[in-house]
Amino acid sequence: MVMPKVRLVLLILLQCSFAFADPSIGVDNYTYFGTTAEPAVLQWKASNGAVGYELRAYLHEQQIYIWIGSTTELTFTYQLPKSGHYTFMVRAVGAGDEFSTWSESTNPEVALVDEQPRAWWRYGYVAPPGPIIIK
Amino acid sequence: MPKVKDVILTFPPSGSPDVVGYKLYVQLANDPVTYDSESWDLGLNTTIDIATLPGMTTKDDIYNLGVTAVDEAGNESSFSLINDVPLDFVAPDPPGPLSFVNG
Numbered sequence: 001m002v003m004p005k006v007r008l009v010l011l012i013l014l015q016c017s018f019a020f021a022d023p024s025i026g027v028d029n030y031t032y033f034g035t036t037a038e039p040a041v042l043q044w045k046a047s048n049g050a051v052g053y054e055l056r057a058y059l060h061e062q063q064i065y066i067w068i069g070s071t072t073e074l075t076f077t078y079q080l081p082k083s084g085h086y087t088f089m090v091r092a093v094g095a096g097d098e099f100s101t102w103s104e105s106t107n108p109e110v111a112l113v114d115e116q117p118r119a120w121w122r123y124g125y126v127a128p129p130g131p132i133i134i135k
Numbered sequence: 136m137p138k139v140k141d142v143i144l145t146f147p148p149s150g151s152p153d154v155v156g157y158k159l160y161v162q163l164a165n166d167p168v169t170y171d172s173e174s175w176d177l178g179l180n181t182t183i184d185i186a187t188l189p190g191m192t193t194k195d196d197i198y199n200l201g202v203t204a205v206d207e208a209g210n211e212s213s214f215s216l217i218n219d220v221p222l223d224f225v226a227p228d229p230p231g232p233l234s235f236v237n238g
Binding site for chain 2: 035036037038061079080081082083125126127128129130131132133134135
């Protein structure tokens with residue numbers, strides 16, 4: 001069975017500061033619902049001076065950061081490892097191995113939903129089994 | 136002992152990466168399957184003989200069946216459903232008595 005892909009958009013904003021604050025849980029967050037069997041496609045806009053990008057997620061139910069990976073592309077396909085609410089973060093990596101601050105999907109200043117500034121997160125739930133067959 | 140036909144139920148597994156088991160729900164056909172219906176833990180088995188499940192009904196009837204996936208946190212998926220399944224767990228009475236007719 002072909003599972004639909006969900007496209008999520010994250011706008012990166014290069015800054016000099018560096019912070020590790022927990023992502024906020026905002027009531028205005030737009031929620032992308034989907035099963036944990038459906039890969040999420042993260043996408044962001046290029047940052048000046050970046051030679052690559054790093055991504056991580058925050059799983060709110062367990063209050064843990066999850067390293068997603070690094071890429072030189074502007075998109076990344078990711079399958080949620082377990083159920084829950086996820087905030088995504090991306091940061092730019094410079095040629096000298098310096099980093100931007102994290103751009104968080106829950107920050108409407110650097111996040112987009114349908115090309116409009118808005119905070120978002122994704123809720124992944126367990127995918128049901130396939131159709132039952134009785135023999 | 137009478138011989139009862141196997142009723143094999145099978146389903147493709149969930150695509151979620153943290154599934155630790157499946158649950159089978161059984162409900163008489165005049166009611167929908169819900170999370171309160173009688174249920175059986177299937178472990179990670181995706182093919183089972185319904186008649187061998189401990190405590191399974193032995194009443195011939197029409198049933199609605201549902202299967203869910205369960206993740207490591209205990210969350211359950213929505214149902215994969217099949218409705219109006221005739222289950223026949225009871226063998227017919229044997230014929231008889233058998234006589235020899237001297238022709």
